[in-house]
Amino acid sequence: MRADRELLAVAEEAVDAGADWLGRAGEEWARKRFKASGEEVTDADVEVERLVTGVLRSRTPDVPVVGEESADGAPLPSRCWLLDPIDGTMNFVRQGPMYALSLAFVDRGKPALGVIHAPALGRRWTTGSGSGGPQASGVGELSRAIVGITGTGSGTFVGAAALTGLLHDRAYRIRMHGAMSLDLAGVAEGWLDACVCVGPRPWDVAAGTALVRQRGLAVLGGGGRPFDWDSPVLLAGPEPVARLLADLWDSLDAHTN
DSSP states (O other): OOOHHHHHHHHHHHHHHHHHHHHHOOGGGGOEEEOTTSOEEEHHHHHHHHHHHHHHHHHOTTSOEEETTTOOSOOOOSSEEEEEEEETHHHHHTTOSOOEEEEEEEETTEEEEEEEEETTTTEEEEOOTTOOOSOOOOOOOGGGOEEEEEOOSTTSOTTHHHHHHHHHHHSSEEEOOSOHHHHHHHHHHTSSSEEEEESOOHHHHHHHHHHHHHTTOEEEOGGGOBOOTTOSEEEEESHHHHHHHHHHHHHHHHHHO
């Protein structure tokens, strides 16, 4: 296996290819259509995935690439690239700035490194040792925590909207950015204290999970267990806050099933 720094350089080169093209793409690329699942998608999603995948296959031909727009539902390889070409497509098509390219390298089934790039914000977050940036939050009480929540729209877990209501009452503030990768970047960097991602797909959260864990924070699933791909929810933040969020989720799960 290549050294982490070499893989991270490949990841950044691949993300650069997608981000550079996206910065030049005209508005016609942002016209939405709908997948069979009901999710919005654009030609830009497909083209960014093609460009990023091309770089990855050229530089690491032995590592499969699993992208959101081409995933076939097969089990994830234990070692692969996981790509969300535009996380936050609903924001992108409405010319909102909260969208990002999210790319992770997965080794032995776990996110090992990641790059998240938000073109409209001019920001990039990586797991590189020189990434720097503000320190992650040290908040230990939910009542003092600013919590991001994503994925509570139609088609998600029946109690997700109820969870939002509970957080309104129990958290200091909640924020809804509409992009799981950016919520996780926010937790890693400290402008969010914690986040809840409902119905996460692996490509939505793999890079952000690597980033948050690098900062020494917890990334949990249902039951307070370490997050894995089969979990219906992701809860990230300082360990005490993440566990309180897991307890809230589990109380809803028990009540609604």
